[in-house]
Amino acid sequence: MSGTESQMPVTIAGTGSYLPEKILTNADLESLVDTTDEWITSRTGIKARHMAAPGEHTSHMATKAAERALQQVGLAAEDVELIIVATITPDTLTPATACYVQQNLGAHRAVAFDISAACSGFLYAMKISKRLISDGAFKNALIIGAEKLSSFINWEDRTTCVLFGDGAGAAVLRKAEEGEGHILATDIGTDGAQTHLLNIPGGGSACPITIQNADQRLATLAMLGKEVFKHAVTRMRDSANTVIARAGLTAADIKLVIPHQANLRIIDAIADRLAVPNDRVFVNLHKYGNTSAAAIAIALDEAHREKRFEHGDHIILVAFGAGLTWAAAAVRW
Numbered sequence: 001m002s003g004t005e006s007q008m009p010v011t012i013a014g015t016g017s018y019l020p021e022k023i024l025t026n027a028d029l030e031s032l033v034d035t036t037d038e039w040i041t042s043r044t045g046i047k048a049r050h051m052a053a054p055g056e057h058t059s060h061m062a063t064k065a066a067e068r069a070l071q072q073v074g075l076a077a078e079d080v081e082l083i084i085v086a087t088i089t090p091d092t093l094t095p096a097t098a099c100y101v102q103q104n105l106g107a108h109r110a111v112a113f114d115i116s117a118a119c120s121g122f123l124y125a126m127k128i129s130k131r132l133i134s135d136g137a138f139k140n141a142l143i144i145g146a147e148k149l150s151s152f153i154n155w156e157d158r159t160t161c162v163l164f165g166d167g168a169g170a171a172v173l174r175k176a177e178e179g180e181g182h183i184l185a186t187d188i189g190t191d192g193a194q195t196h197l198l199n200i201p202g203g204g205s206a207c208p209i210t211i212q213n214a215d216q217r218l219a220t221l222a223m224l225g226k227e228v229f230k231h232a233v234t235r236m237r238d239s240a241n242t243v244i245a246r247a248g249l250t251a252a253d254i255k256l257v258i259p260h261q262a263n264l265r266i267i268d269a270i271a272d273r274l275a276v277p278n279d280r281v282f283v284n285l286h287k288y289g290n291t292s293a294a295a296i297a298i299a300l301d302e303a304h305r306e307k308r309f310e311h312g313d314h315i316i317l318v319a320f321g322a323g324l325t326w327a328a329a330a331v332r333w
């Protein structure tokens with residue numbers, strides 16, 4: 001789905017991120033499950049991931065990332081008008097994690113809600129808030145991708161527990177002033193025929209956790225990795241190409257591609273298919289693993305702070321996740 005992009009331009013005014021302190025390395029995992037640093041590194045590119053502390057919730061990480069983004073922009077919390085948290089690991093099923101974040105920040109005037117679009121959630125939030133700002137409904141938006149995946153991992157399943165990590169990233173969006181960069185094009189899509197490929201089967205109304213099924217670990221991530229891999233490459237390639245074309249760009253115009261951080265082999269395949277050299281593709285999954293909705297948000301903030309792009313440069317953000325969902329954005333910074 002791709003809306004017309006001819007409305008009032010919207011800029012990404014600032015970014016922030018937060019990673020919890022504790023680091024779990026591949027060597028640490030070798031003592032938990034039957035795996036090796038060699039397998040994890042060669043199959044995924046991941047070397048370490050961060051783990052939230054006990055008592056540190058998704059909303060706490062989201063709040064810290066948001067505070068850093070607001071500080072960068074110089075926007076006071078009480079002036080934030082919209083907060084969208086993208087997460088599949090909310091603090092509670094209800095209320096939304098965004099409500100806790102609103103309270104933590106003191107952003108009392110903001111409308112706050114969550115969206116669930118897995119790893120594509122941050123870019124879904126970007127598209128939604130861009131439209132709401134363009135339409136004049138809100139002056140600004142704080143969009144956050146935040147996950148505490150460590151609470152939804154089966155730590156005895158080597159096929160999933162080595163892949164994921166915790167963290168949060170945030171961005172502030174507002175109307176672009178004359179001469180400022182802006183979001184040129186967005187694309188989002190869903191294939192509900194593939195819900196079985198990647199999901200958390202238990203803990204919702206379809207399969208509540210009961211005394212009878214408590215030992216089956218149904219409220220943990222289950223994935224058919226090989227199938228997901230194939231969809232990830234084609235969907236991200238197509239979504240990125242859609243926004244590149246809609247923005248009137250070619251591969252040569254792109255300063256940096258910031259892809260979802262799930263697997264280095266997927267990232268390399270996308271770079272290859274987009275004909276963008278590897279030094280123009282941002283990678284940080286060796287440090288953080290796959291942080292789902294937080295991944296693109298954290299990567300955008302890191303790339304921004306490392307000055308991997310500057311005013312006038314074109315960047316492509318592209319994500320893929322459970323649903324299946326995918327999304328991309330072309331941005332002139």
Ligand code: UT7
Nearest residue numbers: 035036039043119158159162225226228229232262263321
């Ligand atoms: O964020 C949402 C999107 N998610 C993704 O995009 C993830 C997409 N999928 C992937 O990244 C990859 O499919 C995985 C990293 C999950 C798996 O890599 P793979 O190359 O597809 O491996 P595989 O699942 O085919 O497993 C190969 C072998 C199996 O052994 P056998 O059956 O060949 O004897 C697995 O049991 O590797 C074994 N294996 C492991 N060995 C050591 C699986 N996990 C591990 C492990 N350590 N942690």
